[in-house]
Amino acid sequence: MGEVKWVKMSIDMFDNRKIKYLRGLPEGNNIVLIWVMLLTLAGRCNSNGYIFLTENIPYTPAMLANELGFPESTILVAMKALESMGMISRNEENTLLIPGWEEHQNVAALEQIRASNRKRQARYREQAKIEAVEQETPPPVEEKQEEHEEPEEPKPSKKAEETKEAKILFERLWSLYPNKKGKGQVSDTAKKKLLKIGHEELERAIQRYKTELEKEDWRKPQYGSTFFNSGYVDYLDANYEPGKREPTKQQKENKFNNFNQRDYDFAALEQALTGG
Known part of the structure; x- marks a missing residue:
């Protein structure tokens, strides 16, 4: 999926009963701040609410402490509180997940963007085929590079x-x-x-x-x-x-x-x- 530059948050977020409860706990304001930062991480991953360093490497509390700039003890307190309120969870591979992620995304708008991208790619491929036939050469992805063309970026060894x-x-x-x-x-x-x-x-x-x-x-x-x-x-x-x-x-x-x-x-x- 492409990169997402925003997540949705309601203007009455701080009137929410869960947020009020969390702010009343020790380290409460930090817990709420960590919650918002986790939302932005989920948006950056753009994987239906999952949060990870890479798809094969889930975040540990120590890694989150380093990423978010909090002591590990504060991260552990926040994770326990957020899990108890059902605001985060973990799957079988221990990967963090924001339940109800669609509440924080404009799902319809994202689908329109994906559909638009699919149509643009289809038009590009069709145009490439037409140009290839006119020039009696294979499609661009398979044609040999001209001397003046820059070589394709090599794949990592x-x-x-x-x-x-x-x-x-x-x-x-x-x-x-x-x-x-x-x-x-x-x-x-x-x-x-x-x-x-x-x-x-x-x-x-x-x-x-x-x-x-x-x-x-x-x-x-x-x-x-x-x-x-x-x-x-x-x-x-x-x-x-x-x-x-x-x-x-x-x-x-x-x-x-x-x-x-x-x-x-x-x-x-x-x-x-x-x-x-």
């Missing part, structure tokens, strides 16, 4: 598509990680390795690491660059051994263990030493 998917996945994972330092030091090659492992397993790896940090308050989280270059390996499904990294009794009694532990960004240090 498989490698470029893989790099794009890897970057999208990395952004999702980065939003989940607690220490957001060294982001630029994670190379495209490292991101492609993450893509081969997959989002679900890496999300489990991050959660395992965060759980260990909660249990061991003497540890500080690695820089994000360190974790996503190699630190995640110990927390993958095939490698993870719960409790393996817990300090021994001797380590706990060591007086030097009372000092704050340093966490080095080994990827940055290696780059500095090699002059890269």
Whole structure:
């Protein structure tokens, strides 16, 4: 579908009982603002009320917090309140949906636009056929390009598509990680390795690491660059051994263990030493 530049909102919107109820809640004004921002996102997606980053990647609360500029805790409060009022929902793939989306769109006008586009495309194709017959050449989509014509824009290569998917996945994972330092030091090659492992397993790896940090308050989280270059390996499904990294009794009694532990960004240090 084409891009939509507007959504419908009633001028008596703030007299609506649901809106009044929401404004009376803690963070109420922010909840209503988030609701309006979700309407604009749905309009931008223009997919019958569905809201997503791409058709295959639904928004998570962390991603919405980054997109809308609110703390994740506020997003979670708003989502719970809006779902309880039936103003948003999720489908089986966990994709956000605005129920009754047609209330916020001029459905008749949109259908007229689509019909007009279909007629214009049909006229264009018919005219192209006529010109092709007159010139005794194939239709424009199949004819060979003249030397003075600009070449068609090449389709993205498989490698470029893989790099794009890897970057999208990395952004999702980065939003989940607690220490957001060294982001630029994670190379495209490292991101492609993450893509081969997959989002679900890496999300489990991050959660395992965060759980260990909660249990061991003497540890500080690695820089994000360190974790996503190699630190995640110990927390993958095939490698993870719960409790393996817990300090021994001797380590706990060591007086030097009372000092704050340093966490080095080994990827940055290696780059500095090699002059890269």
